[in-house]
Amino acid sequence: SDTQTRAALSAVEADAFRCLCGQRLQEWQAICAEILIPQNEGTSTKRLPHGHKDWVMGVTSWGRWLVTGSFDGTARVWDEDDALLKELVGHTGGVCCLLVHRNVLYTGSDDCTIRLW
Numbered sequence: 001s002d003t004q005t006r007a008a009l010s011a012v013e014a015d016a017f018r019c020l021c022g023q024r025l026q027e028w029q030a031i032c033a034e035i036l037i038p039q040n041e042g043t044s045t046k047r048l049p050h051g052h053k054d055w056v057m058g059v060t061s062w063g064r065w066l067v068t069g070s071f072d073g074t075a076r077v078w079d080e081d082d083a084l085l086k087e088l089v090g091h092t093g094g095v096c097c098l099l100v101h102r103n104v105l106y107t108g109s110d111d112c113t114i115r116l117w
Contacts, residue, residue: 051076051084060098062105069095075107075117090115 052070060067065085066078071094077086093111100106105117 054094057094057096058098060100060105062100063103067098067100067105069098069107071095071110073109073111075105088115088117 052068052072052074054071056068056070058069062077064080067075068078069075073089073091073094075088075095075098076084077088079085088105088107091107091109091111091113093109095107095109097108098105099108107115107117109115
C-alpha cells in the first residue's frame, strides 16, 4: 500500500541520514588547485586536480569512483584514471559532507538540504 511504501522510504531515509550525520568528516585543504588523497601500494599520497572553486570539504568512494564535495556548492565524480566524470550541481550552499548508502550518493550542504544522486 501507499502507506507502507512511504513508511519503508522514511525508514531508509532515516537510516541514511543517521549514517550521514554520524560520519566522521575530514577537512581537505585545497592547495594550488590540488588535493592529496590516500594511495595504495606503499605510496602515501596522490595529487588530484579537483577543479573546485572553493575548499574541498569531503571525499568518499562510490564503487570505482571518487567523489569530492566543496564549499563551492558542487560535488564532483572522478573515475579510476582521475578524469572528471560529472559535476553534480544543485546545492545553494557549500557541500560539507558526502555519504554513499545502498549505492546512492547523499550530499549534505550548508543550505540545510540533503540531495540524493
